[in-house]
Amino acid sequence: MEIGYSNLTMAAVAERAGTTKTALYRRWSSKAELVHEAAFPAAPTAIETPPGDITADIHAMIAAARDVFTSRLVRAALPGLIADMAADAELNARVMDRFSELFAAVRMRLSDAVKRGEVRPDVDPDRLVEVIGGAALLRVLLQPDEALGDDWVAQTTAILVHGVVA
Secondary structure (H helix, E strand, O other), rough: OOOOOOOOOOHHHHHHHHHHHHHHHHHHHHHHHHHHHHHHHOOOOOOOOOOOOOHHHHHHHHHHHHHHHHHHEEEEEEEHHHHHHHOOOHHHHHHHHHOOHHHHHHHHHHHHHHHHHHOOOOOOOHHHHHHHHHHHHHHHHHOOOOOOOOHEEEEEEEEHHHHHOO
């Protein structure tokens, strides 16, 4: 990704890897899928905190989103990858499918938190994942040279957990 997403070609990747474009296309159907897998080699699948504290869960999810979106490779890939996903519904579905286990883990954590009385039952877990990912993504796209530190994670957690209404 040293040359940027828009300048990257399957031919250049094949040449650098010492293989053929045909071999690449057997594994990845498009440049976007190859870049997505390189930028996100393992789809997030779980929340790493012990269950039982929704604030800690949300903090961990925000910190994880920050960590993913602030890598150099991801920052370079995001604009082009987002454009390709927006233009291709099938690609979008394949990429989003890699996050299905994460969405399931969040659903389970929120369901448990509802049972404990920590979360309102009307909170949609998929929207929570979108809000968390969206916050990190937007910050990285709008302010690419600024770090997302622990203060950003703490402030974003507080806004999500406590809201903004006085």
